[in-house]
Amino acid sequence: MTADLRDIARQLEAGGIVPYLGPGMLALCEGARPPADALTLASLMTAKVSVPHKIRKRLTQAAQFIENFKHRKSVVNLMNEAFAESPAPSALHLALAAGGAGLWVDTWYDDTFRKALAQARPQGDWVQIQGLSQSEHFGQWTGVYADDGEALAELPADAGRILYKPIGSRWPAGNYLVSDSDYVEVLTEIDIQTPIPQAVQAHRGGRSFLFLGCRFDDQLTRSFARQIMKRSSDRHWAVLPDEPTRMEARFLDEQGIRRIDMTLPAFADALLELQPSALAA
Known part of the structure; x- marks a missing residue:
């Protein structure tokens, strides 16, 4: 397990890992929190x-x-x-935001990680791409936003790093994929990758994914993860302290995801101890 943690720390610094964040990340934050499941x-x-x-x-x-x-x-x-309010980012949020990743995938509606990016990267070298509901934006799968929340017509050529929120977010425009019809529209097309931005598809090639605060015990979470990580590396990790369900275990095996049997707070502490100074700043 220590070898895995060291490898993860090194690859995070080098940009070889895409952090994939779920609602469980909110458990690391102090104070009032929005719904986390x-x-x-x-x-x-x-x-x-x-x-x-x-x-x-x-x-x-x-x-x-x-x-x-x-x-x-x-x-x-x-x-x-x-999701009117979100807590201050945890130390792990901030370390991931400050690290070498060029893409972060955040699969919940709060904007805690956006706050982490604003704090860790005040130079604004990142943009946000959010999934859009077809009932409100028919024919448009995603919206692009600058670090200050300004809506952009398209992804800038010099966008740098990307925060991808596939099911939307409260900030800045209240975009949500949440109803049955929202998901039916996306899942109808996701096998051929239509709803997934080209920039995300390009960046994931050859990279590993690190799943934090995620469960794969329902078809929706498995479908999104499977399609977002398509054509990436064949080596990934998921922090999953609870014994996987039968379907979770099959998903982990199919996707080459190594389970890290640690609680998320314990993993965060261990990783932060190993983080190179550039990431722990």
């Missing part, structure tokens, strides 16, 4: 809007019901409220 988010939304009991704990179905019987704006407003 689909069940909590669904419960928060359905506490404010009545939905059938059988789907109250199912995020995508609950969001679809609200979209159908209220309005898409109701879904967006509920999501904006749920």
